[in-house]
Amino acid sequence: MPRLVAGLTTSTIVVAVLGLVAFLLGFVRLQRRAHTNRVLEMPQPERTTALTVPGSGFDRKLRELAPETRDRVKSAAVALLSQNVGSDDSAVRQRIERGTWTEDEEAVAFLSSKGQRRFRGVRSWLGGDPTVVHEARAAVSALSRIQEAKSGNRDGGDPTSVRSRSGAPNVESGGGGEDAGRGQPARLAADNGKVPGAPQPGSSVDRMTGRWYGVGVLTLFTIAVAVISREPDLLVVATIGLALSAYAAYGRAGSAVSKPVVVGRQLETERPVRGESVEVTVTVRNKSDRFLPNVRVVDGVPAQLVVTEGSPRCSGTLRPDGTLEYSYTLIAEYGGYEFDSPVAVLYDITGERERILRPAGDDTVVVCRPPPEKSDDLSGRSRTTGYIGQITSDEGGSGIEFHAIRNYRSGDPLARIDWKRLARTGELTTIQFRQDRMVKVVLIVDVRTEAYCVPGATERDAISRCVEAADILAHTLLTMDNRVGVTALPMDSCWVAPGSGNDHRQRIREILTRDPPFTDFPATDQCIMSVELSRFRQRLPADAQVVLLSPLTDDYALEFVQRLETTGVPTTVISPDPTTDGTAGRDLAELERRNRLVQLRQGHIPSYDWAPREALTVALANVSGGGGR
Amino acid sequence: MTSGILAFVPAIASPVAAIPVTAGMILLLSGLIQGHLRAVRFGAAGMYVGIVVAALGDALLPALLLGTVGTVVAWDSADTTIVLEKQLKSVSPDTQRVLLLRAGTTGGVASLTGVMGYLIAGFTLVRPTAVVVVLLGGTLVVVVALVRSGVSGLLDGRNG
Numbered sequence: 177m178p179r180l181v182a183g184l185t186t187s188t189i190v191v192a193v194l195g196l197v198a199f200l201l202g203f204v205r206l207q208r209r210a211h212t213n214r215v216l217e218m219p220q221p222e223r224t225t226a227l228t229v230p231g232s233g234f235d236r237k238l239r240e241l242a243p244e245t246r247d248r249v250k251s252a253a254v255a256l257l258s259q260n261v262g263s264d265d266s267a268v269r270q271r272i273e274r275g276t277w278t279e280d281e282e283a284v285a286f287l288s289s290k291g292q293r294r295f296r297g298v299r300s301w302l303g304g305d306p307t308v309v310h311e312a313r314a315a316v317s318a319l320s321r322i323q324e325a326k327s328g329n330r331d332g333g334d335p336t337s338v339r340s341r342s343g344a345p346n347v348e349s350g351g352g353g354e355d356a357g358r359g360q361p362a363r364l365a366a367d368n369g370k371v372p373g374a375p376q377p378g379s380s381v382d383r384m385t386g387r388w389y390g391v392g393v394l395t396l397f398t399i400a401v402a403v404i405s406r407e408p409d410l411l412v413v414a415t416i417g418l419a420l421s422a423y424a425a426y427g428r429a430g431s432a433v434s435k436p437v438v439v440g441r442q443l444e445t446e447r448p449v450r451g452e453s454v455e456v457t458v459t460v461r462n463k464s465d466r467f468l469p470n471v472r473v474v475d476g477v478p479a480q481l482v483v484t485e486g487s488p489r490c491s492g493t494l495r496p497d498g499t500l501e502y503s504y505t506l507i508a509e510y511g512g513y514e515f516d517s518p519v520a521v522l523y524d525i526t527g528e529r530e531r532i533l534r535p536a537g538d539d540t541v542v543v544c545r546p547p548p549e550k551s552d553d554l555s556g557r558s559r560t561t562g563y564i565g566q567i568t569s570d571e572g573g574s575g576i577e578f579h580a581i582r583n584y585r586s587g588d589p590l591a592r593i594d595w596k597r598l599a600r601t602g603e604l605t606t607i608q609f610r611q612d613r614m615v616k617v618v619l620i621v622d623v624r625t626e627a628y629c630v631p632g633a634t635e636r637d638a639i640s641r642c643v644e645a646a647d648i649l650a651h652t653l654l655t656m657d658n659r660v661g662v663t664a665l666p667m668d669s670c671w672v673a674p675g676s677g678n679d680h681r682q683r684i685r686e687i688l689t690r691d692p693p694f695t696d697f698p699a700t701d702q703c704i705m706s707v708e709l710s711r712f713r714q715r716l717p718a719d720a721q722v723v724l725l726s727p728l729t730d731d732y733a734l735e736f737v738q739r740l741e742t743t744g745v746p747t748t749v750i751s752p753d754p755t756t757d758g759t760a761g762r763d764l765a766e767l768e769r770r771n772r773l774v775q776l777r778q779g780h781i782p783s784y785d786w787a788p789r790e791a792l793t794v795a796l797a798n799v800s801g802g803g804g805r
Numbered sequence: 806m807t808s809g810i811l812a813f814v815p816a817i818a819s820p821v822a823a824i825p826v827t828a829g830m831i832l833l834l835s836g837l838i839q840g841h842l843r844a845v846r847f848g849a850a851g852m853y854v855g856i857v858v859a860a861l862g863d864a865l866l867p868a869l870l871l872g873t874v875g876t877v878v879a880w881d882s883a884d885t886t887i888v889l890e891k892q893l894k895s896v897s898p899d900t901q902r903v904l905l906l907r908a909g910t911t912g913g914v915a916s917l918t919g920v921m922g923y924l925i926a927g928f929t930l931v932r933p934t935a936v937v938v939v940l941l942g943g944t945l946v947v948v949v950a951l952v953r954s955g956v957s958g959l960l961d962g963r964n965g
Contacts, residue, residue: 409866410869416877420911491892491900492900801918
């Protein structure tokens with residue numbers, strides 16, 4: 177071979193150039209690929225509407241080392257320690273600064289004025305939580321212990337209440353992509369169940385995953401190293417990479433089959449009772465004449481229906497005309513819900529070609545219009561309208577519940593004379609019973625975004641529980657011939673004035689199970705306190721009392737109730753508990769909610785803490801610990 | 806994941822290669838446990854770097870090919886497992902069938918290529934680098950041409 181350059185043969189130059197070209201090609205492809213995510217995000221049918229676990233936002237900010245996280249914990253600490261110690265705020269803040277409020281050093285470190293650490297430790301870089309997360313958790317735990325010591329039984333004194341503790345691990349609290357994998361709380365989708373780029377029902381979309389991209393890059397690097405180092409064995413190794421790249425090209429070049437699968441759905445019952453489990457069986461059939469090596473299906477579960485058993489997702493292989501069947505269980509809620517069309521994703525044998533299908537839906541609908549459970553223990557505030565009804569007041573008279581004994585007066589009925597006392601002591605006395613009175617009650621259901629939260633992916637959301645409670649309370653009070661009205665917070669155009677009778681009871685039932693504020697939540701309109709109070713005061717009858725149904729996840733509901741009370745409106749609060757524990761943010765949300773309940777009770781506002789999976793009657797019966805009387 | 810152990814085979818002849826192979830294996834396993842795709846990819850790349858280092862040492866060609874096949878299958882299986890879990894949230898017997906089919910196909914293609922490459926290299930009496938490079942370069946060009954031209958007619962009857 178003629179020498180082109182002194183000291184170098186032509187073959188050496190060719191080899192070196194080829195190696196350099198291969199190296200550069202690999203580097204360029206790597207740069208292009210560095211920031212793309214080829215993993216298809218499937219819909220989250222277990223909860224298709226935006227939903228959060230209380231405290232999830234705090235956890236996210238804590239990991240970002242946001243300074244407001246420390247301020248929030250500090251505020252909760254000042255509010256709690258001021259209640260318990262009886263000191264003013266400045267004295268409490270001094271205790272926090274000096275670190276004398278607890279013996280936990282991590283808790284003291286988190287709330288001290290030195291601030292949070294601004295760097296991540298080795299543990300964080302290896303995938304663990306930053307030190308500040310552990311310190312925050314320690315601080316919140318220390319505050320919770322102080323609160324428990326003050327309030328006694330953590331469950332509000334009701335041995336029958338069932339609280340969901342750390343039983344909801346699969347609820348997403350922020351982050352996405354790779355960080356949403358195993359061991360991490362997953363994110364509740366805010367995309368209404370839609371797959372990014374997914375087709376409309378009845379159509380399909382093809383895309384390439386590029387999963388063999390990295391293999392191609394490494395192959396090019398291998399060739400570069402082989403030619404530069406003149407190591408022939410590496411070239412043989414590189415042929416494996418080339419073959420796999422050709423394998424991927426084979427997958428990309430394939431043609432797709434139109435409408436290869438049909439998805440059918442069968443419900444155990446289409447008209448369940450509220451709270452009843454409904455089994456849904458999904459059948460996927462391969463209508464084509466080809467073997468489908470990788471089929472993934474996610475069913476279109478209606479929004480706000482919780483999947484409690486099984487999974488609406490499935491994966492498998494399908495022979496021509498073969499079927500795949502799986503089932504899952506939903507819990508029925510008030511209202512009518514239509515299933516969305518499922519999402520099916522087909523992959524070829526290489527995994528390179530991805531076909532997203534939306535088989536046309538079969539219009540499956542589940543309707544729930546159940547009879548409510550009765551609340552025999554229901555009692556409103558002791559205020560009457562002057563009419564006779566079935567709520568016992570504090571006044572004595574005719575009735576069925578014993579009230580007091582007084583001296584006999586001429587004309588008293590013989591049946592009310594206390595004959596036993598007469599025989600024992602010779603005194604002639606008359607028994608008085610509690611007099612039944614009718615009440616006027618307006619039920620307010622908190623449907624704001626802040627109220628739309630849940631302790632776990634398989635738990636019912638707080639607003640659904642509030643609507644359930646409103647239905648039970650309305651039915652029970654109306655059965656007792658009281659006057660009941662219903663509205664939402666924010667009120668918007670939803671207002672049912674207090675009324676009575678069967679027609680009114682039916683109307684309230686229709687509104688709670690069909691009207692948008694109570695079925696299509698949360699409300700997206702801004703909720704301004706002064707405006708809402710003004711609207712409410714304009715419509716509220718002068719002698720009515722209020723029952724607010726709210727999870728108390730923020731101070732808005734607390735302030736709303738306090739302001740109503742200051743204007744002379746007797747208010748009762750029934751609060752479904754949406755909190756759980758397990759992280760600093762969740763513990764803090766639980767602590768703050770308890771603080772709000774304590775503030776209400778200190779203001780002599782009856783407040784009922786309603787634990788998850790606990791019957792409403794049990795929560796209302798829990799007067800000694802969890803109630804507010 | 807047992808296929809990843811094959812990546813240690815070439816490291817027997819080249820102890821230096823054991824370092825990147827071990828580090829890559831640890832990273833791949835931790836990525837699989839934690840559900841981190843990036844860790845799995847980098848872990849597999851690390852294992853492959855170990856194989857390249859072994860090739861620059863005294864490792865025999867069969868060991869290199871075995872290690873490469875093991876690394877590819879380990880990466881493919883881990884990658885598919887994580888994606889399936891993220892999309893489906895659970896693994897059923899039907900899902901396991903998908904995983905086995907994928908691993909088997911990938912392993913089959915890689916193994917077949919490895920065997921053919923070894924046989925061809927073994928039968929070649931003289932292995933001039935330039936000739937081999939030109940052959941590989943030609944293969945690369947063909948592959949790229951296939952991709953860019955979108956030759957669906959040549960490969961009709963594939964699954965979709």
